[in-house]
Amino acid sequence: xxxxxxxxxxxxxxxxxxxxxxxxxxxxxxxxxxxxxxxxxxxxxxxxxxxxxxxxxxxxxxxxxxxxxxxxxxxxxxxxxxxxxxxxxxxxxxxxxxxxxxxxxxxxxxxxxxxxxxxxxxxxxxxxxxxxxxxxxxxxxxxxxxxxxxxxxxxxxxxxxxxxxxxxxxxxxxxxxxxxxxxx
Amino acid sequence: xxxxxxxxxxxxxxxxxxxxxxxxxxxxxxxxxxxxxxxxxxxxxxxxxxxxxxxxxxxxxxxxxxxxxxxxxxxxxxxxxxxxxxxxxxxxxxxxxxxxxxxxxxxxxxxxxxxxxxxxxxxxxxxxxxxxxxxxxxxxxxxxxxxxxxxxxxxxxxxxxxxxxxxxxxxxxxxxxxxxxxxxxxxxxxxxxxxxxxxxxxxxxxxxxxxxxxxxxxxxxxxxxxxxxxxxxxxxx
Numbered sequence: 001x002x003x004x005x006x007x008x009x010x011x012x013x014x015x016x017x018x019x020x021x022x023x024x025x026x027x028x029x030x031x032x033x034x035x036x037x038x039x040x041x042x043x044x045x046x047x048x049x050x051x052x053x054x055x056x057x058x059x060x061x062x063x064x065x066x067x068x069x070x071x072x073x074x075x076x077x078x079x080x081x082x083x084x085x086x087x088x089x090x091x092x093x094x095x096x097x098x099x100x101x102x103x104x105x106x107x108x109x110x111x112x113x114x115x116x117x118x119x120x121x122x123x124x125x126x127x128x129x130x131x132x133x134x135x136x137x138x139x140x141x142x143x144x145x146x147x148x149x150x151x152x153x154x155x156x157x158x159x160x161x162x163x164x165x166x167x168x169x170x171x172x173x174x175x176x177x178x179x180x181x182x183x184x
Numbered sequence: 185x186x187x188x189x190x191x192x193x194x195x196x197x198x199x200x201x202x203x204x205x206x207x208x209x210x211x212x213x214x215x216x217x218x219x220x221x222x223x224x225x226x227x228x229x230x231x232x233x234x235x236x237x238x239x240x241x242x243x244x245x246x247x248x249x250x251x252x253x254x255x256x257x258x259x260x261x262x263x264x265x266x267x268x269x270x271x272x273x274x275x276x277x278x279x280x281x282x283x284x285x286x287x288x289x290x291x292x293x294x295x296x297x298x299x300x301x302x303x304x305x306x307x308x309x310x311x312x313x314x315x316x317x318x319x320x321x322x323x324x325x326x327x328x329x330x331x332x333x334x335x336x337x338x339x340x341x342x343x344x345x346x347x348x349x350x351x352x353x354x355x356x357x358x359x360x361x362x363x364x365x366x367x368x369x370x371x372x373x374x375x376x377x378x379x380x381x382x383x384x385x386x387x388x389x390x391x392x393x394x395x396x397x398x399x400x401x402x403x404x405x406x407x408x409x410x411x412x413x414x415x416x417x418x419x420x421x
Contacts, residue, residue: 034247059403
């Protein structure tokens with residue numbers, strides 16, 4: 001987390017949105033729009049669609065701010081989960097539509113990604129998740145990152161890693177169990 | 185080993201929450217989780233914990249500046265949210281009596297479809313039937329069949345036309361509910377099975393409708409787009 005993120009009061013901003021204060025929504029936009037768009041773009045890979053989703057996410061933040069409960073987690077985390085789940089719903093619904101079209105078409109674009117386990121910025125290792133990910137075998141670590149960051153389905157991960165679908169499903173399940181064990 | 189049935193159930197719940205947050209759940213299960221979340225505190229707690237665990241992974245992506253037009257577009261949509269009640273009939277559609285008078289013709293269609301559905305049934309459980317019709321010409325587009333009170337099937341009678349960048353969203357509202365509840369996105373021409381176990385039991389006159397929304401569904405959690413099909417539940421003996 002950067003200094004800027006530490007000093008921005010996400011919780012107060014959501015509370016102001018819940019009271020209908022428009023400048024609060026704008027300040028959240030100025031603070032997070034670029035990073036949120038980065039997350040969405042990596043998930044859906046189409047700039048216009050990613051902007052549509054960011055638009056929808058900000059509307060949902062505006063109308064849903066009053067339902068945010070600080071006891072359930074961080075305000076910044078809530079904002080990201082609103083945006084991510086909009087994108088994931090889109091991806092999974094689309095996947096259902098094009099079943100049978102073959103995952104190859106979906107994977108036409110090579111991600112401008114992080115080399116797994118190598119290029120990750122050292123500061124990120126401060127986060128416990130990275131320490132725990134590092135304890136997983138590389139293929140299993142890749143499953144988690146491709147799913148969370150790239151929005152890949154089991155089938156897409158299997159295709160990407162050249163592993164059988166059943167194996168990938170088991171890797172995902174076991175990696176999540178291991179992460180839970182490691183992170184508490 | 186002290187893994188009792190309770191631990192197994194807890195592990196299963198946690199695994200479901202984990203894959204929901206990770207993103208690997210298929211569309212049907214995702215919808216199911218989203219329906220359960222408002223009512224299922226244990227699931228919600230598990231999902232919240234996974235959101236917190238995995239959220240630092242969002243830092244693996246590079247920021248991307250939005251186009252200059254995006255913020256004005258968001259502002260415009262927020263304005264629309266606030267002005268809409270004044271620009272359309274002041275009662276929400278579910279209280280719109282004029283529409284219901286016009287829908288009487290749908291009763292005939294319901295009778296016809298009902299006759300067909302009941303043929304060949306030897307154990308008729310109490311059930312509900314809904315015919316969803318287009319508001320303009322009252323032509324029937326979908327039938328909802330509920331053979332028990334926990335699951336309904338939305339069955340297409342044809343293939344509805346949906347623009348490329350839009351989706352049909354399925355909603356229901358009981359007489360005493362505050363507003364409609366989403367039952368998920370619908371693919372034209374495909375039967376959709378919806379578990380209702382997190383909603384109150386079906387009731388006579390319960391309202392169902394399909395609205396046209398953006399491709400990931402309504403951004404507000406309530407219907408925002410035009411009604412494509414609409415109907416009320418009729419109890420069938």
